[in-house]
Amino acid sequence: MLRLDINLLFTIINVLLLFAVVKIFLIRPIHKILDKRKEEVEEQYAAADKVTKEALDSKNQYEESIKNIEEEKEKRLIEARNKANEEYDRVMDQAKKESDKIISAAIKEAEEEKNLRLRRANEEITDMVAKAAERIVTADQSEEMDKQLYDRFLEQAK
Numbered sequence: 001m002l003r004l005d006i007n008l009l010f011t012i013i014n015v016l017l018l019f020a021v022v023k024i025f026l027i028r029p030i031h032k033i034l035d036k037r038k039e040e041v042e043e044q045y046a047a048a049d050k051v052t053k054e055a056l057d058s059k060n061q062y063e064e065s066i067k068n069i070e071e072e073k074e075k076r077l078i079e080a081r082n083k084a085n086e087e088y089d090r091v092m093d094q095a096k097k098e099s100d101k102i103i104s105a106a107i108k109e110a111e112e113e114k115n116l117r118l119r120r121a122n123e124e125i126t127d128m129v130a131k132a133a134e135r136i137v138t139a140d141q142s143e144e145m146d147k148q149l150y151d152r153f154l155e156q157a158k
Contacts, residue, residue, distance in 0.1 A: 128156050 132153050 125157065128153060 132149055
């Protein structure tokens with residue numbers, strides 16, 4: 001049976017003292033070390049979360065800037081195309097005006113050349129008629145001579 005004597009009391013006191021000593025010198029430092037490590041892990045997780053958040057923010061800014069760059073590129077491309085089309089239209093209008101001027105000048109020059117040639121032809125015909133008339137008046141009038149003069153006139157007219 002169980003006896004209650006002083007040994008039991010000393011054993012209980014020894015166990016309680018041992019428990020207190022173990023708790024004070026062993027368990028508390030272990031808890032402190034564990035708490036420190038827990039804090040360090042939490043700090044590392046917080047730092048990792050902060051870095052992740054910063055990376056996501058940077059990624060979002062990067063994507064937004066790329067989007068803005070693409071929009072700006074498209075805008076400038078459209079502006080450049082519009083300017084090129086305007087310049088093309090302007091050059092084509094100018095070229096059409098110049099070609100119209102050249103064509104009208106060529107037509108005018110051709111008309112002047114035609115009129116000049118007609119005047120010269122008229123003058124030559126008038127001179128030939130006058131010479132033929134002079135020969136007829138100064139020459140004897142015979143039928144054969146008239147024929148020769150007429151033939152010469154036709155040859156000169158060609």
